[in-house]
Amino acid sequence: MKIVIIGAGNVGTALAVLLQRAGHQIVGLTCRTPASAAAAAAHVQAPYGTDPLQFTPHADLVFITTPDRFIGDICAQIAEAKGFKQGTVVVHTSGAHSSALLKEAIPLGAFPLSFHPLQTFADPLAGVKNLPGSYITIEGHEQALDVGRRLVKDLQCRLLEIPTESKPLYHCAAVIACNYFTAVIDAALQTMEVAGIKRHEALPALYPLIEGTFKNIAKSGTTDALTGPVARGDVGTVEKHLAALSAKIPHLLPLYSALGQVAVDIAARKETLDALGQQQLLKLFGEEIK
Numbered sequence: 602m603k604i605v606i607i608g609a610g611n612v613g614t615a616l617a618v619l620l621q622r623a624g625h626q627i628v629g630l631t632c633r634t635p636a637s638a639a640a641a642a643a644h645v646q647a648p649y650g651t652d653p654l655q656f657t658p659h660a661d662l663v664f665i666t667t668p669d670r671f672i673g674d675i676c677a678q679i680a681e682a683k684g685f686k687q688g689t690v691v692v693h694t695s696g697a698h699s700s701a702l703l704k705e706a707i708p709l710g711a712f713p714l715s716f717h718p719l720q721t722f723a724d725p726l727a728g729v730k731n732l733p734g735s736y737i738t739i740e741g742h743e744q745a746l747d748v749g750r751r752l753v754k755d756l757q758c759r760l761l762e763i764p765t766e767s768k769p770l771y772h773c774a775a776v777i778a779c780n781y782f783t784a785v786i787d788a789a790l791q792t793m794e795v796a797g798i799k800r801h802e803a804l805p806a807l808y809p810l811i812e813g814t815f816k817n818i819a820k821s822g823t824t825d826a827l828t829g830p831v832a833r834g835d836v837g838t839v840e841k842h843l844a845a846l847s848a849k850i851p852h853l854l855p856l857y858s859a860l861g862q863v864a865v866d867i868a869a870r871k872e873t874l875d876a877l878g879q880q881q882l883l884k885l886f887g888e889e890i891k
């Protein structure tokens with residue numbers, strides 16, 4: 602297929618590289634600034650610019666991989682200028698938004714698709730390395746879904762299809778697993794720092810623990826993987842944590858307590874925490890989250 606990428610940043614550039622490797626032709630890349638467009642184009646030796654209309658009329662597939670807030674307007678501007686040919690599949694990669702964001706392309710005979718890689722793209726080359734083997738979630742116009750399924754295969758990824766209305770909650774789950782996981786690790790590092798252990802020592806010290814937890818979750822799921830004072834019902838240990846946080850880093854009390862409540866649910870499911878323990882811990886955590 603002839604593919605155009607509008608907004609060739611981390612995701613757009615990685616997709617351009619991988620789709621070119623799969624045999625597709627990148628017929629144009631655009632960014633807001635010429636320098637970004639040139640940098641992205643250097644990865645695939647493709648034509649580039651800042652005006653999508655220079656390329657979109659010749660495309661079978663148009664990816665709009667700008668930040669979410671620009672996708673709808675960019676699609677509408679191209680549609681207004683009649684810049685999609687009939688049968689073009691117009692795609693965005695936002696996790697939270699559905700293909701409805703691209704509805705302005707439909708009157709021209711183009712077909713909208715949302716195509717969300719369930720992977721993190723810290724930079725284009727990390728994306729190229731990490732994407733194969735990941736899941737890609739698609740949803741959209743009936744005529745576009747077949748193209749989406751084929752692209753998932755071409756990228757050597759795995760397919761997840763979801764109903765349009767599920768996108769916000771689906772993306773919420775991805776944000777909790779990825780971005781908020783990063784935030785949780787940062788909170789652990791902040792706590793280490795206040796305990797007198799510097800960040801550059803704390804991260805390598807915590808990393809084997811993090812990795813061991815990942816392995817346990819991958820092997821047997823979150824219920825079996827939960828260990829620690831909540832799973833054991835050591836209420837006094839949790840009280841010590843709350844007192845220390847309250848004295849030294851009170852801004853982390855709500856986070857500790859909210860995650861503690863989720864851990865109580867898991868421990869109840871695991872049947873290692875009795876009803877009294879659950880009640881005592883939920884009372885302690887509840888007092889910290891007003």
Ligand SMILES: NC(=O)c1ccc[n+]([C@@H]2O[C@H](COP(=O)([O-])OP(=O)(O)OC[C@H]3O[C@@H](n4cnc5c(N)ncnc54)[C@H](OP(=O)(O)O)[C@@H]3O)[C@@H](O)[C@H]2O)c1
Pocket residue numbers: 607608609610611612613631632633634635637638666667668669671675693694695696717718719720721722723
């Ligand atoms: N990063 C991730 O881990 C990830 C994962 C899955 C899905 N996504 C989704 O993928 C999409 C892109 O995210 P990203 O992280 O790749 O973004 P990004 O690295 O910030 O890249 C955004 C690109 O869009 C261009 N751009 C910004 N405003 C524009 C405009 N008004 N017109 C044309 N181009 C414009 C930027 O060009 P300039 O550099 O010239 O400003 C840049 O090339 C988003 O919908 C996001 O939700 C991201």
